[in-house]
Amino acid sequence: MLAWILQTTTRLIAGLGSATLGALQGLGKRALFVWAVIPALPYSVWRIRLLMKQIYFAGVLSLPIILTAGLFVGMVLGLQGHHILTTYNSEEAVGTMTALSLIRELGPVVAALLFAGRAGSALTAEVGLMKSTEQLSALEMMAVDPMKFVIAPRILASIIALPMLAMIFIATGIFGGYVVAVGWLGVDDGAFWAQMSEQVDWYDDVINGLVKAVVFAILIAIIALYEGYESVPTSEGVSHATTRSVVHASLVVLGVDFILTSLMFT
Amino acid sequence: MQNAPLIEIENLSFYRADRKIFDKLSLQIPRGQITAIMGPSGTGKTTLLKLIVGQLKPSSGRVLINGQDVNQLSRNALYELRQQMGMLFQTGALLTDLNVFDNIAFPLREHFKLPEPLIANLVRMKLEAVGLRGAYALMPAELSGGMARRVALARAFVLDPQMLFYDEPFVGQDPITMGVLVSLIQKLNASLNLTSIIVSHDVNEVLSIAEFACVLSEGRIVEQGTPQELQQSESDYVQQFLKGLPDGPVPLHYPVEPWSVG
Amino acid sequence: MTRQIKAEIGVGLLVLITLVSMVFIALKVSNFSALQDRPSYQLEALFSNVGGLTVRAPVKVSGVTIGRVAKISIDPISYRAKVAMDIYNDYNDLPMDSSASILTSGLLGSQYVGVEIGGDEEVLADGARFNYTQSALVLESLIGRLMVSLTEGGDK
Incomplete structure (x- = not known):
C-alpha cells in the first residue's frame, strides 16, 4: 500500500515536472520565433504592395462578420440595458452603458475573438500550406528570408487591421444600441447622446480600448503564424495547427484582457 | 581548382530524434558534371540535399562547398552562397x-x-x-x-547559379514530361556550365544523363562511380536496386515475427 | 493586376469606414470635442469632500458647461480638497460671490461642479478662489444628519 502511494506520488510529480518543462520549451520556442521576426518588421513597412494584400486578407475580408456581429451585440446591449435600467428609472443611461461596455471591453475583445477565428485561422492554414508545399524552403533557397517576406507583413497587417475593425465594431454596436433604445424602446434621443458623451472619456476609454486592440492583434498574429510556421507539413498537421491557433489565441485574448483591464481601469 | 570537387561531404552524421539517418557519410561531387544520388524511398535523399544546402544542420561532420563549410557561414554569407544555388523542389514550390x-x-x-x-x-x-x-x-x-x-x-x-539541385524531378510525371525534363536537365547543364545534383530513384532516366552516380543505403554510400561502373557493381544490393528486383538484400517483407499457429 | 486593384479598393474602403467610425466616436460618443484646448483661465475652490468628482469633469452654470476640472489635490494649509478648474475665457465675468458646489447629474450620473452665480460687481480673476462652496453629498452623512435632526425633533 505504502509502495503504491509512493509510486503514484512520484509519477504525479514527474508528470508535473514534464508538463512544466514542456510548457517552458513551448514558451521558449515562441520567444525565439518572436526574436527572429522583430528585425524583419521594419523591412516589411516599405513593402506597400505586400502589406496592402495582407491588410486586404486580414481586414477587409473580416469586415462583414465584424459589421454583423457589432450590430447584434449593440442591439442586445441596448435591450438588456434598458430592461435593467428601467428598474432604477434611469433608462437614459442605456447609451452610456452600451458605449462604455463596447469601447472598454466588448469592442476590442469580441472583434479580437472574431479576428482570431476569421483571420488567425486563415493565417495559420496559409502559412502551414506554404510549408507543406515547400514554398518556405523554396524562399530560403532563393536567399529570401521567409520571416521578411511571409511572417512580418502578416503581423504588421494584423496590427493595422484589428484596431480598425475594433473601431468599426464599436461604432456599429453603438448604432445598434441606439436603434433599439431610441427607435424601439422610446428612450429620449437627446438624453441618450448627451449622457453618453458626458461619461465616455476619449483618453481613458477610447484610447485604452484601441491599445487593447493593438495588443490583441500582436498576440493573435504571433500565435497564428507560429502555429503555421511550426506545423507538421501534412494536411493533418495543418488542420491541427489551425484548430490550436484559434483556441490558443482566443484564450490568450481573454486572459490578457483581464490583465489589461485591471491595469487600465482602476 | 577546375578539377577540385565542388561539394565535399566529410564524415557526415545526422540523427532525427533518435533515428540515425546518415552515419559518417563521405562523398565528393565533381564540378561541372551531372551527379545522381540514388536510393530507395526513405533513405534520406532529400534530407541529404537539405544538409548540403544548409537548411538542416548535421549532428557531426562537415559539408564544404568551394572549400567553405556551409554550417560555419553567417546567415548573410549563407544567403550569398544560396544565390549561387538553384533548387527544383519535388512539388515545384x-x-x-x-x-x-x-x-x-x-x-x-x-x-x-x-x-x-x-x-x-x-x-x-x-x-x-x-x-x-x-x-x-x-x-x-x-x-x-x-x-x-x-x-x-x-x-x-x-x-x-553555379549549382542546380533537383529533388526527385521525375516523380509522378508521364513519360513525355519525363523525356522533356531529362533533355532539359542535360541541355541546361551543358549550356550553362552548371554542376547538377539529381536526387532520384528513377534509375533509367537518371543514369541516362548522369556522369557520376552513387547509391545510398542505410545512411551510407554503398557504391559510386560512372553509370557503367555501377551497372557492373558486384554488390547484390546495387544490382537489386538498379534492376528493380522484388526480392534480394532488401527483403520483400517488412520485418515480422515468425507466424505460428496455436 | 486586377487582384492588386481589388485589394487596394478594399483597403481604401476599410480605412474610410474606420475614419467614419472614429469621427462618430470622437464627436458623438465621447468627450473628445470637449477636450480641445479652448482659451481658458483658472479658478480654485476648497471642498471638505469632493465625493466622486474626477479630473475633466464639467463645470456648469445652469446646466451649461463653462469649463473643466483640471486638477484635484489637498490644500496644504486647510487639508481640504483643492479643485482647480479651467474656465473658458468666454465666461470671464463670474461675480466674486458666486458659489461652487459638487452635484450629481441624475441618480446614477457622474458628478460635476455646479456654479451658482452671485450678484457682486467684482469678478473672479485668473487664479482666484471661490469663497462659498458646498461639498458633495455623501449618503452616509446625509442619513446621519437626518437621524440627528429626527431625534432632536423628538426631544422637543
Whole structure:
C-alpha cells in the first residue's frame, strides 16, 4: 500500500515536472520565433504592395462578420440595458452603458475573438500550406528570408487591421444600441447622446480600448503564424495547427484582457 | 581548382530524434558534371540535399562547398552562397499567389534593382528555355504537374547559379514530361556550365544523363562511380536496386515475427 | 493586376469606414470635442469632500458647461480638497460671490461642479478662489444628519 502511494506520488510529480518543462520549451520556442521576426518588421513597412494584400486578407475580408456581429451585440446591449435600467428609472443611461461596455471591453475583445477565428485561422492554414508545399524552403533557397517576406507583413497587417475593425465594431454596436433604445424602446434621443458623451472619456476609454486592440492583434498574429510556421507539413498537421491557433489565441485574448483591464481601469 | 570537387561531404552524421539517418557519410561531387544520388524511398535523399544546402544542420561532420563549410557561414554569407544555388523542389514550390511570370521574376526583383523591361526579357528567355513562354500569365493552380515543374526549373536557374539541385524531378510525371525534363536537365547543364545534383530513384532516366552516380543505403554510400561502373557493381544490393528486383538484400517483407499457429 | 486593384479598393474602403467610425466616436460618443484646448483661465475652490468628482469633469452654470476640472489635490494649509478648474475665457465675468458646489447629474450620473452665480460687481480673476462652496453629498452623512435632526425633533 505504502509502495503504491509512493509510486503514484512520484509519477504525479514527474508528470508535473514534464508538463512544466514542456510548457517552458513551448514558451521558449515562441520567444525565439518572436526574436527572429522583430528585425524583419521594419523591412516589411516599405513593402506597400505586400502589406496592402495582407491588410486586404486580414481586414477587409473580416469586415462583414465584424459589421454583423457589432450590430447584434449593440442591439442586445441596448435591450438588456434598458430592461435593467428601467428598474432604477434611469433608462437614459442605456447609451452610456452600451458605449462604455463596447469601447472598454466588448469592442476590442469580441472583434479580437472574431479576428482570431476569421483571420488567425486563415493565417495559420496559409502559412502551414506554404510549408507543406515547400514554398518556405523554396524562399530560403532563393536567399529570401521567409520571416521578411511571409511572417512580418502578416503581423504588421494584423496590427493595422484589428484596431480598425475594433473601431468599426464599436461604432456599429453603438448604432445598434441606439436603434433599439431610441427607435424601439422610446428612450429620449437627446438624453441618450448627451449622457453618453458626458461619461465616455476619449483618453481613458477610447484610447485604452484601441491599445487593447493593438495588443490583441500582436498576440493573435504571433500565435497564428507560429502555429503555421511550426506545423507538421501534412494536411493533418495543418488542420491541427489551425484548430490550436484559434483556441490558443482566443484564450490568450481573454486572459490578457483581464490583465489589461485591471491595469487600465482602476 | 577546375578539377577540385565542388561539394565535399566529410564524415557526415545526422540523427532525427533518435533515428540515425546518415552515419559518417563521405562523398565528393565533381564540378561541372551531372551527379545522381540514388536510393530507395526513405533513405534520406532529400534530407541529404537539405544538409548540403544548409537548411538542416548535421549532428557531426562537415559539408564544404568551394572549400567553405556551409554550417560555419553567417546567415548573410549563407544567403550569398544560396544565390549561387538553384533548387527544383519535388512539388515545384511555386508561390501560389503569384502568376508564372512573377514567380520567375521573384528572385530577380528580390536581389537586384533591375529595370522592369530587363526583368521581362530575362524572364521570357528562361521561359523560352523551358518551352513555356506562352504560359507567363497563368497562375500556379492552373498549371499541370509537368508544367509547374518546368516553371519551377526556370525559376531555379533565373539567377544563373553555379549549382542546380533537383529533388526527385521525375516523380509522378508521364513519360513525355519525363523525356522533356531529362533533355532539359542535360541541355541546361551543358549550356550553362552548371554542376547538377539529381536526387532520384528513377534509375533509367537518371543514369541516362548522369556522369557520376552513387547509391545510398542505410545512411551510407554503398557504391559510386560512372553509370557503367555501377551497372557492373558486384554488390547484390546495387544490382537489386538498379534492376528493380522484388526480392534480394532488401527483403520483400517488412520485418515480422515468425507466424505460428496455436 | 486586377487582384492588386481589388485589394487596394478594399483597403481604401476599410480605412474610410474606420475614419467614419472614429469621427462618430470622437464627436458623438465621447468627450473628445470637449477636450480641445479652448482659451481658458483658472479658478480654485476648497471642498471638505469632493465625493466622486474626477479630473475633466464639467463645470456648469445652469446646466451649461463653462469649463473643466483640471486638477484635484489637498490644500496644504486647510487639508481640504483643492479643485482647480479651467474656465473658458468666454465666461470671464463670474461675480466674486458666486458659489461652487459638487452635484450629481441624475441618480446614477457622474458628478460635476455646479456654479451658482452671485450678484457682486467684482469678478473672479485668473487664479482666484471661490469663497462659498458646498461639498458633495455623501449618503452616509446625509442619513446621519437626518437621524440627528429626527431625534432632536423628538426631544422637543
